Amino acid sequence: MTWSVPSARAVDLRVEPVDDVLDRVERSLQLRVDRSTVIRKRRSVGGCTDRNTWVRVERRSLRRIAAQGSNGPEAAAALRNVAMPRWCAGLTWRDEREPVMWRADETEFVTGAPVGQAALVVEDPRLADSWWAELNLSLDALTAQTTPRIATPDTESITQELVETTIRPTFREVPNLLVDEWTSAHGDLTWANVMGPEFCIIDWEDWGTAPRGLDAATLWGNALAVPTLADRVWAERRPDLESRSGRLMALFVCAKIVGPYAHEADPRLKPAREKATRLVGELQSS
Structure with missing residues (x-):
């Protein structure tokens, strides 16, 4: 039997409401995101936290997850001798309305x-x-x-x-x-x-x-x-x-x-x- 993965609608997080998403991340990771620092991109949003860390949240379709997975930042934490922010914690949940998953990663805050x-x-x-x-x-x-x-x-x-x-x-x-x-x-x-x-x-x-x-x-x-x-x-x-x-x-x-x-x-x-x-x-x- 061949399983098909449904397509997700195209979404631009620069204009899509994301307050509920950030609220969920704050509750689950027990932190606060400084909303004045939030940077919104097409596929992700990110901001500084009250722990002096950075949280990045990505919306990814199930079709992309089937091909690659959704834990790129977490998997990258195992790489050696590569200059990158230290990974701290992650959170993943499935959207109740669409064939997408949300992924939040808390990492070291990088200056510059x-x-x-x-x-x-x-x-x-x-x-x-x-x-x-x-x-x-x-x-x-x-x-x-x-x-x-x-x-x-x-x-x-x-x-x-x-x-x-x-x-x-x-x-x-x-x-x-x-x-x-x-x-x-x-x-x-x-x-x-x-x-x-x-x-x-x-x-x-x-x-x-x-x-x-x-x-x-x-x-x-x-x-x-x-x-x-x-x-x-x-x-x-x-x-x-x-x-x-x-x-x-x-x-x-x-x-x-x-x-x-x-x-x-x-x-x-x-x-x-x-x-x-x-x-x-x-x-x-x-």
Whole structure:
């Protein structure tokens, strides 16, 4: 017998009422969320607590849970030598009205701020050499560890099929899109998920196994509006990005920028087109 998982309606937590959700988290975890600090995103809300910790609450469909689970931040707590907030406690419950589950994670409160207020950056954040050193230490440590989880960039499980269906419509001239190396990855390493001035990686709900170079390519692609920053990412993560898998991941990210849903106002668009031309040539000759 084949079991089907019902679809959940699309919800944007930036506009959806969430007071009842936060009330439940406060009662269950026995804390108070400072409502003046709450940050609302499309899939999650978070805020400071009276324990000087941070609580992040995510709404996740049962379909996504069936594919990956819902305990990304808790599972990430077992990773070694990766700069991230210390995980404290978690809470999960099923929505009574919809095929979704809610997940709340209480973690260490991290000082500083995300390097980017959105996924990309449009001005050079002038990061210190020590920040880059910590980035390299953390990503090297992460890729050296294994997990049965599958990374879900943009909420989709990253598989060989996803790589091909993302790249092929835009770059048909690349003859071979087979990924030859898979490692552990954060899965959503945008500039909104790395902190500064002290380096730290936040939001671990999407982490898992992915093609080598996904994290570096994601950070690089979201820096393309600032050429010097993109060049620095490439130089720091050269072993990953200049592997065959890494070049595929760079093209995977470019395909999302320049493909069918390209936006002419996107400051990454022109440089992504230029970089993609180079990557296609390199992959054709490899």
